[in-house]
Amino acid sequence: MSSVRNIRGAPKSFILFISASVLVVIVATFLSRSWSRLSLISSHIQVPAVIQSAAPRLLSTPSAPVKMSYTKELEVAQLAVQRATQLTKRVFHEKAKGTTSKDDKSPVTIGDFGAQALIISALKHNFPSDEIVAEEEADDLRTDGTLRDTIWDLVSTTKLEDESAEGMLGGAITDVDAMLDVIDLGKSTGGNQGRIWTIDPIDGTKGFLRGGQYAVCLGLMVDGDVKVGVLGCPNLPVDDAAPLTADIGANQTDEGRGVIFSAVLGEGASSRALGTGKLVDGKPISMRPLNEMSQATFCESVEAGHSSHGDQAEIAKKLGITQPSVRMDSQAKYGSIARGAGDVYLRLPVKKTYQEKIWDHAAGDLIVREAGGQVTDIHGKRLDFGVGRTLANNKGVVAAPKDVHGQILSVVKEVLGVN
Numbered sequence: 001m002s003s004v005r006n007i008r009g010a011p012k013s014f015i016l017f018i019s020a021s022v023l024v025v026i027v028a029t030f031l032s033r034s035w036s037r038l039s040l041i042s043s044h045i046q047v048p049a050v051i052q053s054a055a056p057r058l059l060s061t062p063s064a065p066v067k068m069s070y071t072k073e074l075e076v077a078q079l080a081v082q083r084a085t086q087l088t089k090r091v092f093h094e095k096a097k098g099t100t101s102k103d104d105k106s107p108v109t110i111g112d113f114g115a116q117a118l119i120i121s122a123l124k125h126n127f128p129s130d131e132i133v134a135e136e137e138a139d140d141l142r143t144d145g146t147l148r149d150t151i152w153d154l155v156s157t158t159k160l161e162d163e164s165a166e167g168m169l170g171g172a173i174t175d176v177d178a179m180l181d182v183i184d185l186g187k188s189t190g191g192n193q194g195r196i197w198t199i200d201p202i203d204g205t206k207g208f209l210r211g212g213q214y215a216v217c218l219g220l221m222v223d224g225d226v227k228v229g230v231l232g233c234p235n236l237p238v239d240d241a242a243p244l245t246a247d248i249g250a251n252q253t254d255e256g257r258g259v260i261f262s263a264v265l266g267e268g269a270s271s272r273a274l275g276t277g278k279l280v281d282g283k284p285i286s287m288r289p290l291n292e293m294s295q296a297t298f299c300e301s302v303e304a305g306h307s308s309h310g311d312q313a314e315i316a317k318k319l320g321i322t323q324p325s326v327r328m329d330s331q332a333k334y335g336s337i338a339r340g341a342g343d344v345y346l347r348l349p350v351k352k353t354y355q356e357k358i359w360d361h362a363a364g365d366l367i368v369r370e371a372g373g374q375v376t377d378i379h380g381k382r383l384d385f386g387v388g389r390t391l392a393n394n395k396g397v398v399a400a401p402k403d404v405h406g407q408i409l410s411v412v413k414e415v416l417g418v419n
Ligand SMILES: Nc1ncnc2c1ncn2[C@@H]1O[C@H](COP(=O)(O)OS(=O)(=O)O)[C@@H](OP(=O)(O)O)[C@H]1O
Pocket: 106, 135, 200, 202, 203, 204, 205, 206, 207, 300, 301, 302, 303, 304, 305, 306, 307, 328, 329, 330, 331, 350, 351, 354, 357, 360
């Protein structure tokens, strides 16, 4: 029987099959390259948040996970923190920093109330149905007219210099009574359901009063997990490579100081100079590799009542660390180790009954983890932000580069006598 053959004698059907296969491969390669080029281009285009979050759902197969980048949340949070730091800096430079004492005897200033009002108003403008857990409440201001008017004077006159940035935050609060109501929107009980913002308008109030480190802190939790974290640190050097120094004291100038640390879960951490209008460009940050434990720099609280200095010193000694620890107030400690200016932050419980507040740790925890660190309590448990306004399931904090965290934790447990 004769069959149709080509020059090398292969059957025609076989040649057709090979040609079709080659064609399929060429078309597939072309499509996949075009797709990645398209993705690359789209990553440089500012696409509205609503389209960004919907796009993966529309383009991916039904089983693929939906990627949320929290673009709008991050931008609003950074701008809100930036605006709030303008108010706190005005308080420091222009106003008498008179304090009132809270029930736990800790200080609160006009800066704390004012910063909280400005941040909540920006969040409510952009995300009206989100809940908020914030440190301060307006009770004292409702009965003290002078205090209330001083704060209103600051809040009503603090704006970002860039109109579109200020517009994104919704502009000014309408009047003094609205300001009190806005401050009191931060009374959510927290938990592990839905979207909850956590605000510490001035963390390290004692540091703020001394002219030392403090931080304006904002975090977004979704179902108990921190997704976005932002820390504004007006008194830290802008330069990520600047050596870590203790409290800078009351006579500092703002020159070369002021930094915002930010992170989105799964997308890394960054730092940028704290400005007064639009956000300036940020750059990625990461913890520094620690080749020799003896070279590690430890950060700890200034207040011995917040973290045991004695236990910290013993832990450092057992690890062979000779350098004295650097004491600084606030979550500036988290930001400093995240950018490799220090290595380890220990917060060692002083009182059995004290429960850490979620606003003292949410942003810092995410920023350190996104910069390559591990953050746990003294028992090695991840910090659990989903159980209310406090970290009721945790004791203390151990934050360190991922690869040495276990080694440090075992010495912490040994010195504190815990499992
Ligand atoms: N007993 C006790 N133990 C642990 N922590 C406490 C305690 N009392 C208060 N606080 C909280 O400490 C927050 C200040 O953070 P730091 O400890 O990092 O700063 S400091 O160096 O001690 O000033 C501080 O935050 P701010 O009130 O925002 O300044 C408090 O929430």
